[in-house]
Amino acid sequence: MKAVTTSPSPQSGVDVVLPCLNEAAALPWVLARIPAAWRAVVVDNGSTDGSADLARELGATVVHEPRRGFGAACHAGLTAATAEIVCFCDCDASLDPSLLVPFVAEIRAGAADLVLGRRRPRGRGSWPVHARAGNLALARLLRRRTGLTLHDLGPLRAARREPLLALGLTDRRSGYPLQMVVRAADAGWRITEHDVPYLPRTGVSKVTGTWLGTWQAVRDMSSVLNELPAHGGGTTR
DSSP: OOOEESSOOOSSSEEEEEEESSOTTTHHHHHHTSOTTOEEEEEESSOSSSHHHHHHHTTOEEEEOOSOSHHHHHHHHHHHOOSSEEEEOOSSSSSOGGGGHHHHHHHHTTSOSEEEEEEEEOSTTSSOHHHHHHHHHHHHHHHHHHOOOOSOOOSOEEEEHHHHHHTOOOOOSTTHHHHHHHHHHHTTOEEEEEEEEEOOOSSOOSSSSSHHHHHHHHHHHHHHHTSOOOSOOOEEO
8 A cells, every 4th residue: 555645745855754653742842843944754654642633733744654664654754755855753752853954964065975863862761771782783783794884773864865765775664774774885875974862762662662672673674784785885974
């Protein structure tokens, strides 16, 4: 089933894709921090708490993606986006989307092709030990696979829409963010990383809130690392 948008899309500027599954408690905080003139694209991934209606009331464009999975929601948002630059941000109030402003400036200046946020925990419980350990292990594996010296594979990121679509991303689960980085590196993209504060999320984590969830995410991502490189390597700054 195709994702369906429920409001018109702008033809230029910046779209911020916000994958959403039962995030009604966090949506007001997140949407209030979307920079002026940017569009929030909330991708509802089967919420039962009224998230979609609330997001629409708060001025966001709502996309419905019935197939469950973080990657499915992210890609539905990327497909629905029409802006030149697309950003991604979690919808649980753990990351402030206003932090994307310098990311977009870097893309527009031609200094980078993909800009990532390196999460720096702020507050107790913002990043559980098991989730941090899994992320570190994947960063090391990514370095072996691509040569990239990244420290985090976090969800806060920005890139141009058309090149992102050209990467042909296929993962629709937890491996989507990693596959984006791997394929971008294989295509020779310039990839940069900047520190961003990481706050305690609102609500319960659907992926890394438990050891089991973290293990499943790492398993999904590990399969991505087994992809054969299609092009050369990437660089980070």
